[in-house]
Amino acid sequence: MYLTHLQLKNFRNYECLHLEPDAGLNLITGENAQGKTNLLEAIYLLATGRPLRAGREEELIRWGAEDATVYAHIHRERSLEVQVQIDLSRTQPRVVRVDGQTYRAALALGQFNVVVFSAMDMEIVRGQPADRRRYLDLEISMLSPTYVRALAGYRRALEQRNRLLKSIRESGGAITPSTIELLEAWDEQLVRYGSGVMVARERFISALRPLARQAHSELSEGREELDIRYAPSIEWVSPEREQVAECFRQHIQRVREEELRRGSTLIGPQRDDLLLFVDGKEARTYASQGQQRTAMLSLKRAEFELTLQERQEPPIVLLDDVMSDLDDLRRTQLLRMTLRGAQAFITATSAETFPQEILAASRMYRVQDGQIQLVSRP
Amino acid sequence: MEYARPLAKLIRELEKMPGVGPKSAQRMAFHILRMPEEEARTLAEAILEVKERITTCKQCFNFTDEEVCPICRNPSRDASVLCVVADVRDLMAIERTQEYRGLYHVLQGVISPMDGVGAEQLRVRELLQRLQSGHVKEVIIAMNPTIEGDATALYLSRLIKPLGIRVTQLAHGMPVGGDLDYADQATLISALEWRREL
Ligand SMILES: Nc1ncnc2c1ncn2[C@@H]1O[C@H](COP(=O)(O)OP(=O)(O)OP(=O)(O)O)[C@@H](O)[C@H]1O
Ligand SMILES: [Mg+2]
Numbered sequence: 001m002y003l004t005h006l007q008l009k010n011f012r013n014y015e016c017l018h019l020e021p022d023a024g025l026n027l028i029t030g031e032n033a034q035g036k037t038n039l040l041e042a043i044y045l046l047a048t049g050r051p052l053r054a055g056r057e058e059e060l061i062r063w064g065a066e067d068a069t070v071y072a073h074i075h076r077e078r079s080l081e082v083q084v085q086i087d088l089s090r091t092q093p094r095v096v097r098v099d100g101q102t103y104r105a106a107l108a109l110g111q112f113n114v115v116v117f118s119a120m121d122m123e124i125v126r127g128q129p130a131d132r133r134r135y136l137d138l139e140i141s142m143l144s145p146t147y148v149r150a151l152a153g154y155r156r157a158l159e160q161r162n163r164l165l166k167s168i169r170e171s172g173g174a175i176t177p178s179t180i181e182l183l184e185a186w187d188e189q190l191v192r193y194g195s196g197v198m199v200a201r202e203r204f205i206s207a208l209r210p211l212a213r214q215a216h217s218e219l220s221e222g223r224e225e226l227d228i229r230y231a232p233s234i235e236w237v238s239p240e241r242e243q244v245a246e247c248f249r250q251h252i253q254r255v256r257e258e259e260l261r262r263g264s265t266l267i268g269p270q271r272d273d274l275l276l277f278v279d280g281k282e283a284r285t286y287a288s289q290g291q292q293r294t295a296m297l298s299l300k301r302a303e304f305e306l307t308l309q310e311r312q313e314p315p316i317v318l319l320d321d322v323m324s325d326l327d328d329l330r331r332t333q334l335l336r337m338t339l340r341g342a343q344a345f346i347t348a349t350s351a352e353t354f355p356q357e358i359l360a361a362s363r364m365y366r367v368q369d370g371q372i373q374l375v376s377r378p
Numbered sequence: 379m380e381y382a383r384p385l386a387k388l389i390r391e392l393e394k395m396p397g398v399g400p401k402s403a404q405r406m407a408f409h410i411l412r413m414p415e416e417e418a419r420t421l422a423e424a425i426l427e428v429k430e431r432i433t434t435c436k437q438c439f440n441f442t443d444e445e446v447c448p449i450c451r452n453p454s455r456d457a458s459v460l461c462v463v464a465d466v467r468d469l470m471a472i473e474r475t476q477e478y479r480g481l482y483h484v485l486q487g488v489i490s491p492m493d494g495v496g497a498e499q500l501r502v503r504e505l506l507q508r509l510q511s512g513h514v515k516e517v518i519i520a521m522n523p524t525i526e527g528d529a530t531a532l533y534l535s536r537l538i539k540p541l542g543i544r545v546t547q548l549a550h551g552m553p554v555g556g557d558l559d560y561a562d563q564a565t566l567i568s569a570l571e572w573r574r575e576l
């Protein structure tokens with residue numbers, strides 16, 4: 001899959017942009033704060049529905065403008081071409097259009113896949129469990145629209161249930177059978193959506209695991225071993241939906257008293273984590289910076305391979321300013337991935353860090369103050 | 379310049395209506411301004427009359443201008459089946475099918491802790507009282523397929539089943555005559571989830 005057209009109107013610092021990128025390598029250079037990351041963010045937004053950086057959606061709209069539009073035409077080998085457009089406004093909820101048809105935002109995405117790698121991704125290895133859950137959610141959402149629905153349902157059920165537990169606690173009175181019936185009705189919503197979320201996470205991580213292991217072994221030339229593991233807050237024997245649901249249900253029963261006392265939900269996917277081990281030790285605490293970076297890179301490689309498996313075509317690769325941080329071996333590995341028929345958008349402040357073969361194969365752009373200029377074609 | 383006060387006031391009031399923004403409020407106000415006096419008076423009176431005359435049926439909580447609504451008073455309706463809906467709009471939707479011959483019970487909302495709505499805020503107690511009479515053999519729960527609707531349906535079924543009454547729920551899924559191609563994903567996913575044996 002690759003973008004044949006990208007159009008931005010009042011998106012970040014782009015007033016108006018029309019790009020017809022190469023189906024292969026696109027190298028985007030420019031000084032700091034000119035709009036390199038913003039360009040990748042637009043592509044990322046169309047793929048995932050989310051901004052690349054934390055913050056309010058409104059921040060995506062160019063200062064002084066009322067609304068913004070991001071549009072792309074995507075060529076797909078295994079399915080029909082598709083046009084995705086997102087209209088953002090300061091006063092109204094966003095509108096997502098797929099081939100001109102309006103969709104409820106959460107369900108329309110996943111039309112094409114991206115693998116992004118930027119400095120912020122190190123948070124997946126170094127950061128909090130919440131960072132890793134966000135990562136999991138995004139990756140799985142891109143591969144499965146049912147996941148988006150389960151996740152949205154789960155969040156809603158969790159919020160409602162927490163409010164209920166809180167109000168029971170605050171009322172301080174005796175807990176009547178009718179209160180328990182009510183709580184159990186919400187337990188069931190939590191279980192129904194939550195088991196879907198956990199099963200999807202389990203499947204995703206098991207599929208990613210051998211690929212990450214393989215990639216890491218290559219990147220470290222066989223010197224290190226990477227393992228990734230799902231750490232859910234409950235245990236189950238086999239990851240079947242009904243099994244997981246039943247274990248979840250039983251576990252809820254066991255923590256009932258404690259939840260009532262604390263006034264909030266104590267178990268479920270909101271407590272999940274993804275653990276990374278380098279040579280058997282947790283990467284977050286024990287791995288060196290270099291090892292963490294290699295682990296991250298392996299994870300990205302694995303995502304790439306997994307998407308390739310599932311979609312039967314490579315995802316679009318977005319590399320934001322990461323080349324200069326890598327040594328030659330890792331840089332070559334990363335580029336090798338992009339050379340395997342994938343479309344790639346690679347940003348850097350200067351083209352100097354790139355091997356000659358890459359430069360020769362790339363379409364090169366220069367960004368300055370929200371304006372983009374084609375410098376050369378391969 | 380601003381609108382003359384009475385006009386500004388009308389616009390402000392109209393803006394409070396659901397789904398009416400400043401622009402449509404303005405358009406409606408201008409329309410009212412151009413109406414013949416007679417028509418405007420009829421409109422104003424209709425609004426007041428609704429407030430004065432419409433109450434809820436003391437049995438099913440449908441809107442009515444009498445003590446008991448026409449559906450509950452209709453002797454040809456089947457009093458052994460009760461359809462529980464969240465609000466009167468849903469009741470009307472089912473009535474329009476002209477297929478359903480039982481009675482209704484309007485809950486006046488769905489359970490939503492976030493909005494401070496629990497069983498006490500709804501007509502749950504009244505429902506259980508109606509069921510105590512023993513006439514009802516089946517309760518059909520017809521909630522919207524939202525998380526709150528599902529939780530409400532489940533809660534009610536847990537309360538009703540111990541009374542020995544059959545509890546059913548509307549199926550969620552594909553619109554009839556709908557094309558698989560055009561069904562939105564949420565509907566399709568739900569239809570899959572609620573699939574049944576052939
Ligand atoms: N909503 C917005 N409207 C206008 N300009 C914006 C908006 N949001 C961000 N910017 C501007 O965009 C610029 C940042 O662009 P971007 O992050 O793409 O830079 P970059 O080229 O990637 O730089 P670096 O090399 O430092 O990473 C900043 O100058 C910022 O002020
Ligand atoms: Mg940048």
Ligand SMILES: [Zn+2]
Nearest residue numbers: 435438447450
């Ligand atoms: Zn009635």
